[in-house]
Amino acid sequence: MRRFRSSLLALPLAVGALAALPDTAARAADGPSLLQLGLFQKEGDAWWAWDSLRRRSPDLADGLSPAVVPLDARRQGEGVALRATAPTGLDVASLCRRMLGAGFGCLVLDAPPPPSPAQSAPQAPAQAPEIKPHSDSAQLAPPRPGNEAKPDVAITYPPEAARTMAAIEKTGRRKGRLGAVIPDTALDVMPATLKEEGWNLCALTFDDGPHRVVTRQILDVLNREKIPATYFPVASVAENQGEVIRDFIAAGHEIGNHSLTHADLRAMDPEAQRHEIAEANRILRGFGANPVLFRPPYGRYTPDLLAIAREESMSPVLWTVDTRDWQVRDPDRIVQHVKTEAGTGSVLLLHSTYPSTLNALPRVIAAMRAKGCEFVTLSEWIERMHQIATPATAMVPTLVKAGAKTVDTPLRAAN
Numbered sequence: 001m002r003r004f005r006s007s008l009l010a011l012p013l014a015v016g017a018l019a020a021l022p023d024t025a026a027r028a029a030d031g032p033s034l035l036q037l038g039l040f041q042k043e044g045d046a047w048w049a050w051d052s053l054r055r056r057s058p059d060l061a062d063g064l065s066p067a068v069v070p071l072d073a074r075r076q077g078e079g080v081a082l083r084a085t086a087p088t089g090l091d092v093a094s095l096c097r098r099m100l101g102a103g104f105g106c107l108v109l110d111a112p113p114p115p116s117p118a119q120s121a122p123q124a125p126a127q128a129p130e131i132k133p134h135s136d137s138a139q140l141a142p143p144r145p146g147n148e149a150k151p152d153v154a155i156t157y158p159p160e161a162a163r164t165m166a167a168i169e170k171t172g173r174r175k176g177r178l179g180a181v182i183p184d185t186a187l188d189v190m191p192a193t194l195k196e197e198g199w200n201l202c203a204l205t206f207d208d209g210p211h212r213v214v215t216r217q218i219l220d221v222l223n224r225e226k227i228p229a230t231y232f233p234v235a236s237v238a239e240n241q242g243e244v245i246r247d248f249i250a251a252g253h254e255i256g257n258h259s260l261t262h263a264d265l266r267a268m269d270p271e272a273q274r275h276e277i278a279e280a281n282r283i284l285r286g287f288g289a290n291p292v293l294f295r296p297p298y299g300r301y302t303p304d305l306l307a308i309a310r311e312e313s314m315s316p317v318l319w320t321v322d323t324r325d326w327q328v329r330d331p332d333r334i335v336q337h338v339k340t341e342a343g344t345g346s347v348l349l350l351h352s353t354y355p356s357t358l359n360a361l362p363r364v365i366a367a368m369r370a371k372g373c374e375f376v377t378l379s380e381w382i383e384r385m386h387q388i389a390t391p392a393t394a395m396v397p398t399l400v401k402a403g404a405k406t407v408d409t410p411l412r413a414a415n
Helices: 024-028 045-055 090-100 160-181 191-197 214-225 242-250 268-283 302-310 331-341 356-368 378-388
Strands: 008-010 033-039 064-071 080-086 107-109 153-155 200-205 231-232 347-351 395-397 408-410
Touching: 033 090, 033 331, 045 064, 045 080, 090 107, 160 347, 160 378, 191 378, 200 214, 200 356, 200 378, 214 242, 214 356, 268 302, 331 356, 347 356
Parallel strands: 200 231, 200 347
Antiparallel strands: 008 153, 033 080, 033 107, 064 080, 395 408
């Protein structure tokens, strides 16, 4: 399944939340219900997803009437939705839970619009593309009362994101752990130094969201495991979910800046870039956070963007290991990648919006503990790394302390 190139996509309320609504069953009994089974770039991709559902789980597709509809009838190329009308009396919340458990996407919509004749019969494409469900497989607990009627926002990663992430990892391996995390640092830490110091600090970091169900449960896992983490929410999304941000802070976790809208900031002019960072800080500080770390969306940056971040009293940060949870959406593959690629000293990139990440998280933590990791926030990881780092040039940007302005500390290169 191909994903959208837009950076923000508003979705209807997920079935994990709808399952908690008391009138869901009543609505199903009153008349037919409409399900949304995924969002696609092309109509052929949508129909292949439907054929995959019929082949792999015919009991889930039984009785459903599918249709492919454009997301914006006034504009071509904006993508399509695969929808299906469920017969009267069907428990659609239960059906969607089963679909999610089988690895397919499923959302419950309010009312089914009548499909046009052109939408009522699938036209099979000549060759089937790889099928990747839109939603992750997971059983989610319902959200807290008062959150039921508000939609979540999904961050989508375009195909070129994989190339960007691979380039970041390649550069990080060349620059070492500290250089991988702080892209504009002039400090270095030799592997022999880390070994001599018995370095075992690791940091879990989470991007995007908050998602009203998944992020809350990720917080629960971190608290249960007594692990401090660093969370980089999208401020425009977090603005309507102050409670979860406050709960992260109250539990001792760190909140960082991941921009206002999660757009590719490289394409913006300097004032727009500054607004993305400063406005995100304003929103997060309103919930009691004091963000000092800035992670650019998609890991994409320019030297000028990093300079603006530092002018806004932020330290730019990336990671050492991308778990690829945004790409694979498979708990087993996420855990295996961590076991293979991560170790003591790693800074892991995860995301707070995928059920597959939530399902993988306890095993990720166990795997890192088995490697000897002591978990700290990313700010502490950087501060402790700076204590053993060797300056490589005469001017070294230092980590911004909470409430302090950015400063460049002059250090002489070691002889």
